[in-house]
Amino acid sequence: MSKIVNGASLQPLSGAPPKHIVFLLHGYGSSGADLIAMAPHWRQSLPDALFLAPNAPQRTGAGYQWWPLQNFTPQALAAGAALAAPAIDAFIDRKLDQYRLSDAEMAIVGFSQGTMMAFQVGLRRPAAPAAIVGYSGLFVGAANLAHLDPPKPPVLLVHGSADPIIPVAALHAAKAELGKLGIEAATHVSAGLGHSVDLVGLRLGVEFIARGFGAEPRQSTP
Numbered sequence: 001m002s003k004i005v006n007g008a009s010l011q012p013l014s015g016a017p018p019k020h021i022v023f024l025l026h027g028y029g030s031s032g033a034d035l036i037a038m039a040p041h042w043r044q045s046l047p048d049a050l051f052l053a054p055n056a057p058q059r060t061g062a063g064y065q066w067w068p069l070q071n072f073t074p075q076a077l078a079a080g081a082a083l084a085a086p087a088i089d090a091f092i093d094r095k096l097d098q099y100r101l102s103d104a105e106m107a108i109v110g111f112s113q114g115t116m117m118a119f120q121v122g123l124r125r126p127a128a129p130a131a132i133v134g135y136s137g138l139f140v141g142a143a144n145l146a147h148l149d150p151p152k153p154p155v156l157l158v159h160g161s162a163d164p165i166i167p168v169a170a171l172h173a174a175k176a177e178l179g180k181l182g183i184e185a186a187t188h189v190s191a192g193l194g195h196s197v198d199l200v201g202l203r204l205g206v207e208f209i210a211r212g213f214g215a216e217p218r219q220s221t222p
Contacts, residue, residue, distance in 0.1 A: 004091040007032030007054035010039040018050035020105050020130070020213050021095055025088070027112030027136075029063040031055050035111060038197070042206040046213070052095060057087050066117050078141035081120040088121045103127040107209045111135045111197065112166060119174075123181075128153035131212030133205045135159070135197050136166055139174035145181060155185040156208040158201040160193025 008031075012018050022042070024035040032053030039051035056064035066088075067080035096106065107130050110118030115137020122132045128151030135158050155178060159171040171187055178185045186208065190198050197205075 004054045004057055004087050007052065008036035009053065010036060010043065010051040012050055013043040013047040016048060018099050018101070019048040020046065020107070021050045021052060021099065021101060022046065022107045022109060022209060023088075023092060023095075024051060024053035025066075025108065025110040025114030025117050026053065026056065026064070027114050028065050028069050029060055030111075031063050035109075035114070038109070038202060038205075041199075041202045042209070045206045045210050046215075049213075050099070054088075054091055056084070066113055069113065074140065077116065077138065078144060081116050081140050082144070084117060085120045085124070088117055089125070092121070092125075103129050105130065105213070107131040107133065107212055109133045109135070109205065109209075110137055112137050112195065116140050122153060123150045123183075124148075125151060127151060129212075130154070130214075131156070131209045133158070133208060134174070135201060135205070136163055136195050137174075138166060138170045139177050142177040142181070150181055152181070152183050154208065154212050155183055156205065157185050157187045158190065158197070158204060159188075160190045160196060160198075162192050163195045165195040 026035040032055045036053040056066045058065045066084040108118045108122045115134035118132050118134055119139050122129050131154045133156045157171045157174055159168045161168050175185045175187055188204050
């Protein structure tokens with residue numbers, strides 16, 4: 001199994017030991033340094049959260065990948081996500097143990113391929129995370145969950161209506177598949193947005209995570 005050993009991080013704004021961890025899973029060809037850019041927008045609302053944005057274990061070009069995106073059939077995507085999941089699970093377990101926190105005290109956020117991994121991991125752990133937020137991604141491997149009784153964390157799906165990489169139809173398909181598992185996902189479509197995250201999506205994400213942690217989000221600066 002590949003091991004995640006590096007990435008980007010941002011310590012709690014409070015300066016105290018973390019009471020929560022937000023795991024940020026980047027997209028294909030990107031890195032943790034890209035997705036950690038969300039954290040400064042969020043830390044005022046989540047002052048006791050540690051933000052961790054690991055690099056995927058495999059190199060691709062100047063960035064990283066959770067698995068090679070060579071085949072886009074549902075079966076191939078599900079198989080790739082399943083192969084990549086143990087490294088993320090091990091990283092999450094290591095960090096929760098390090099800070100003596102539980103699954104209920106973490107959130108998993110993904111973008112694009114990272115969203116696929118957020119669902120792959122977050123819906124198969126022994127206990128539900130406080131929240132899963134998926135930006136501009138897909139829900140793969142739903143069929144492999146049908147015979148299980150997966151945890152049912154709060155889920156938010158956010159997508160751009162003009163995404164040329166992963167069409168917005170993926171959001172509606174994910175919501176339907178999650179519904180079959182008994183998970184009622186909240187959704188937001190950003191009009192005219194491509195394969196990206198806008199300020200509205202950032203705000204909705206942090207508000208959703210704060211509610212998952214049982215806190216009212218503080219006013220954050222865009």
